[in-house]
Amino acid sequence: MDYYFLLFAIMAVGAGIFTITVKDALPSALGLLTVFIALAALYLHLHAPLIAIFQVSIYAGAILVLVVFVIMLLITPDEALETAQKNISYRAMGAILGVYLIALLIIGLKGINQLVAQKSLPEGFGKPSQIGDLFFRKYILHFEISSVLLLVALVAAIYLAKKRA
């Protein structure tokens, strides 16, 4: 087991637990930021430098800033948020279902590396130029569709946020 993976895996899982257990939304967002950074480091380890850069700039940059902005807009200091969950059965049920799901996924996927052969990586694997080549040749239609999706989301977000409730 190499220490690079272990370090960032423990960091990701610890920050993930922090994200879902902490009381307030803002520390939770900071925990999520830590998860994103740890995953970016793991992407570097997996020969995906472009994904690592985008992870930091899109997720840790844009998306998390948006979330923090909304937290700032919505949470007024005098509001009592997330009072103690009265019904304990929700928490117990959620935790049991989640742990069951983790176990099921791990058992189900444990032997998969016998199915997928570990191939040696070709020269220049994961370089941005190769990804760009795939993007603009093989996946050009998907690329255009995702740009339309982003445009629709932009219009919808502005419409919803400006509407008087």
Next chain:
Amino acid sequence: MAGINDYIILSCILFGLGVIGFLTRRNALILFMSVELMLNSINLMLVAFSASMADMGGQVMVLFIFAVAAAEVAVGLAILICLFKHAKSVDVNRFNLLKW
């Protein structure tokens, strides 16, 4: 060198944490962040398989997931702001318009 199994286990744990957070919390913003956690665990698995099978398609897929996640966050947070204007709270138990 960490094998694909280690990445799969890490990804499963992160996905499960997202599910637990989504099922147990009531703050709508934290539910949102749990969904982001699940999306990220799937990205990790895609990149791990991409490296394991020496196929760049997985990495391109992750970039598309980034686009979808950005759209989802923009629309979702706008909906959240609307709900907040309506209910003056981000507690999901208060959003019970469809309940009778």
